[in-house]
Amino acid sequence: MTFIFRVLIFPGFTFILLFTMFCDWVERKIEARMQNRIGPTYTGPAGILQPFADFVKLLAKEDIIPSNTKSVVFRFAPILSFSIFVFALFFLPIDGSNVIPHSSFEGDLIFVLALISVANFFLFLSGWSSTNPYSAIGATRVLTQFLGYDIPLFIFALTSAFLANDLSISTIAASQNVPFVLLIPWAFALFIITLQAELEKDPFDVPHAETEIVAGYETEYSGRRLAFLKLAKDVQIVLGAVIVVELFLSGPYGPVFLGLPAFWYTLWFILKVLFVVMITEYLTCVFARLRIDQVLVINWRMLIPLSILSLVATVAVAFWLNPLVV
Amino acid sequence: MTNVEQNILTALSNKLGEKILQIQTPQPRKVFVRVNAGVHRDALRVLLDKDESAGISAITGVDLGEKIELMYHIRTHGTIVTIRTEVSREDARIKSITDLIPGAIFHEREVTDLFGVIFEGYPSPKRLILSENWPKNLFPLRKDAEITNIEDKLEKVTVLDEDKRSSDGGTLVNIIMGPQHPAFIEPEKFSLKVDGEIVKEVKPRIGYVHRGVEKAAEKRTYLQDIYLVERICGICNACHAACFCQTVEAIMGTKAPPRAKYLRTVVLELNRIHSHMLLLGHAGLEIGYESFFQYMWRDREPIMDMMELLTGNRVIASFSTIGGVRRDFKEEKIPKIKVELATLKEKMSFYKHLFDRDPTLKMRTKNVGVLNKREALKLCVVGPVARGSDVKMDVRKDEPYAAYDEIPFKIITYNEGDSWARLMVRLDEISESIDIINFALDNLPSGSYRIRVPRIVPAGEALGRVEAPRGELFYYVKSNGTAYPERVKVRTPTFSNILSFVQIAEGGNIADVPASFVSLDPCFSCTDR
Numbered sequence: 055m056t057f058i059f060r061v062l063i064f065p066g067f068t069f070i071l072l073f074t075m076f077c078d079w080v081e082r083k084i085e086a087r088m089q090n091r092i093g094p095t096y097t098g099p100a101g102i103l104q105p106f107a108d109f110v111k112l113l114a115k116e117d118i119i120p121s122n123t124k125s126v127v128f129r130f131a132p133i134l135s136f137s138i139f140v141f142a143l144f145f146l147p148i149d150g151s152n153v154i155p156h157s158s159f160e161g162d163l164i165f166v167l168a169l170i171s172v173a174n175f176f177l178f179l180s181g182w183s184s185t186n187p188y189s190a191i192g193a194t195r196v197l198t199q200f201l202g203y204d205i206p207l208f209i210f211a212l213t214s215a216f217l218a219n220d221l222s223i224s225t226i227a228a229s230q231n232v233p234f235v236l237l238i239p240w241a242f243a244l245f246i247i248t249l250q251a252e253l254e255k256d257p258f259d260v261p262h263a264e265t266e267i268v269a270g271y272e273t274e275y276s277g278r279r280l281a282f283l284k285l286a287k288d289v290q291i292v293l294g295a296v297i298v299v300e301l302f303l304s305g306p307y308g309p310v311f312l313g314l315p316a317f318w319y320t321l322w323f324i325l326k327v328l329f330v331v332m333i334t335e336y337l338t339c340v341f342a343r344l345r346i347d348q349v350l351v352i353n354w355r356m357l358i359p360l361s362i363l364s365l366v367a368t369v370a371v372a373f374w375l376n377p378l379v380v
Numbered sequence: 381m382t383n384v385e386q387n388i389l390t391a392l393s394n395k396l397g398e399k400i401l402q403i404q405t406p407q408p409r410k411v412f413v414r415v416n417a418g419v420h421r422d423a424l425r426v427l428l429d430k431d432e433s434a435g436i437s438a439i440t441g442v443d444l445g446e447k448i449e450l451m452y453h454i455r456t457h458g459t460i461v462t463i464r465t466e467v468s469r470e471d472a473r474i475k476s477i478t479d480l481i482p483g484a485i486f487h488e489r490e491v492t493d494l495f496g497v498i499f500e501g502y503p504s505p506k507r508l509i510l511s512e513n514w515p516k517n518l519f520p521l522r523k524d525a526e527i528t529n530i531e532d533k534l535e536k537v538t539v540l541d542e543d544k545r546s547s548d549g550g551t552l553v554n555i556i557m558g559p560q561h562p563a564f565i566e567p568e569k570f571s572l573k574v575d576g577e578i579v580k581e582v583k584p585r586i587g588y589v590h591r592g593v594e595k596a597a598e599k600r601t602y603l604q605d606i607y608l609v610e611r612i613c614g615i616c617n618a619c620h621a622a623c624f625c626q627t628v629e630a631i632m633g634t635k636a637p638p639r640a641k642y643l644r645t646v647v648l649e650l651n652r653i654h655s656h657m658l659l660l661g662h663a664g665l666e667i668g669y670e671s672f673f674q675y676m677w678r679d680r681e682p683i684m685d686m687m688e689l690l691t692g693n694r695v696i697a698s699f700s701t702i703g704g705v706r707r708d709f710k711e712e713k714i715p716k717i718k719v720e721l722a723t724l725k726e727k728m729s730f731y732k733h734l735f736d737r738d739p740t741l742k743m744r745t746k747n748v749g750v751l752n753k754r755e756a757l758k759l760c761v762v763g764p765v766a767r768g769s770d771v772k773m774d775v776r777k778d779e780p781y782a783a784y785d786e787i788p789f790k791i792i793t794y795n796e797g798d799s800w801a802r803l804m805v806r807l808d809e810i811s812e813s814i815d816i817i818n819f820a821l822d823n824l825p826s827g828s829y830r831i832r833v834p835r836i837v838p839a840g841e842a843l844g845r846v847e848a849p850r851g852e853l854f855y856y857v858k859s860n861g862t863a864y865p866e867r868v869k870v871r872t873p874t875f876s877n878i879l880s881f882v883q884i885a886e887g888g889n890i891a892d893v894p895a896s897f898v899s900l901d902p903c904f905s906c907t908d909r
Contacts, residue, residue: 085670088671089670089671089674089675090674090675090678091674187553187554187555188555190553191555191577191890256668256669256670257668257740259668260891268561339670339671340671341669341740342664342667342668342669342672342738342740342741342743342744343667343668343669343740343744344740344743344744345743345744345889345891345892346577346889346891347577347889348743
């Protein structure tokens, strides 16, 4: 019973969905305020229900599949990438333990990062199977960009793992008596930048540069498939933020006061994720979109050497930092 | 007649001698030279040899009944030299000048479409303005064209080659940008052949919103035409109205009173500021810099409010009229405007700092879409596009109209020739325009703001030029002594600039297409008229 409750309601599926939509709203509000606009206001108090309204609206729209798209991939890529992102979230401690209790294992960090790669590959396939030039270019851009940021993302993630001396996300999060962001701020800053590329946000939102290639790989999608594709993107943003929280901000753990620890852990978790979302949204607002070749140059010439350098620096200072780690 | 005109005429008569049939200088800085068909190329060559920065402003066709008159308007040293020649109506053929002036391609194609004049030796005789299914032998600007029941006469068309998706056996992909595309707000089509992310070939096609303003103007009185030409372009409407009015004033031989000239200057400059800010914001959007776009458009609002305060309208000003302006400024409004302008100037220096410093902005615009000076002259580009390529060209200085001969300002040029330079030209011009407005408001002459003019315009013809926000705006008006004009020719700046897009996009990255395209500040409702 607890198991079903945990998977379906809290902190599983329903919680993740609602939290995703809440994060989407926060993002839109932050972006709007940064750009001197007001953002959503109409649906619900301060427009908080806007992402939900958008999702429901898309679900109700006609779902058009282009006639020369025979591929099964086109039909299932949105729902698959969405479920993979949600599945990846199940391995991250939200209220103090994983969604499925005792599911964490040595190496689930690698597993989660691999899941993200797979989900990204589905996004690529969704565009590639659309047989539309805009989608095709958008899809190749997803892959090209992926080639650039994947390696640095792994190495930055490993920096934390090295410090915690463990490859399991929940252990890494739990071992941060002092959040790693204070111990290795360089890795934190660079990880966030790399994450911008992973989340396809400015300055790296090349795959769906709407002024160049319409909606990129999403161009041919409509109706409920588009709804799930959009939702998958939103979950991906939350997932990215959660990974940062787990690796650098000591996960959901924080001071516990009265009552259930689970309540406080969830609260810390939400606040920390919102903090990361705020940072990424800030970066999105202050940068222009780069070109795909510039993205690759930045990734290969700057981020990869920097990631290795950051790992080396961490190894060098690990001796003094280790007493601070449980 | 000034020295410049004298020099040009001497050079022409030295080379051509007897071949010149007639010389007229009806207006200052305007020379009309009549030659026989065929000699026009020699005359052009003389002008080009004399001044390497000479370029073509427009080719005007006029239906004379028996014959069709062609006028090549060449700008050289701030003077417009018009070489006029005639071709017969039945066998309308003339030698093309595109080998001498590559920038004349679109001008010739437009005449082919609208007058049925065939230019021999022209590279690609395709439709430019009219749609593909327009009847073959119907030329709308000829006086006898019957444009009723057009649905019955339309031709059948098939899918064009450039609309097919893959070409060259699959290595190149055709990407069609437009007529509907999120990067282009207005309907125009560019067929790009891309190899991966590299653009190999660009084919432009305009004319999707051709409304036949030139033809419509012939059916309306001069007064009605002011409101018609204003609607050619919503953004630079004040320029169109002012240009038309001053051209008609030139035919009548009247001059707007000094106060009207200053008032026009203020509105024209407000128009320029608002247009430039609109473009800069749009450029931000094209390169994925949404915050910049939102800020720019927010700061543009006070300018629109100023327009409303002064002219009564936010967008279409309806301010200039033949013989002056329609409204006077109230003295008590002027301090309010000056305060707003001071705030704007401060903000502009911040944006300039931003453009100088922001790394991503620079990465996207520096060395993107480079148009060097030689190419700029060859393609006869105008306005900020030319000035971004170090071509010192500004109608306000070359041939001062309104009150620009009395107001000090400088021409902004950059020599990089890339998108960044073109956007910087506009940023600097906004500051310059603010100074012009302040000067004009400080030195506003007293007196009447308009004179009454008769409705009937004496027979004659005149050229008018105005530096619109996008560059040189060119009008030719011919009057036949009635209240209705015989011919109104409008050549908008984008029409001259659009050719350079092909030049700067080819060989570039597909992601740079919108970024370099927007730096030209294209306006297709202008272009299509």
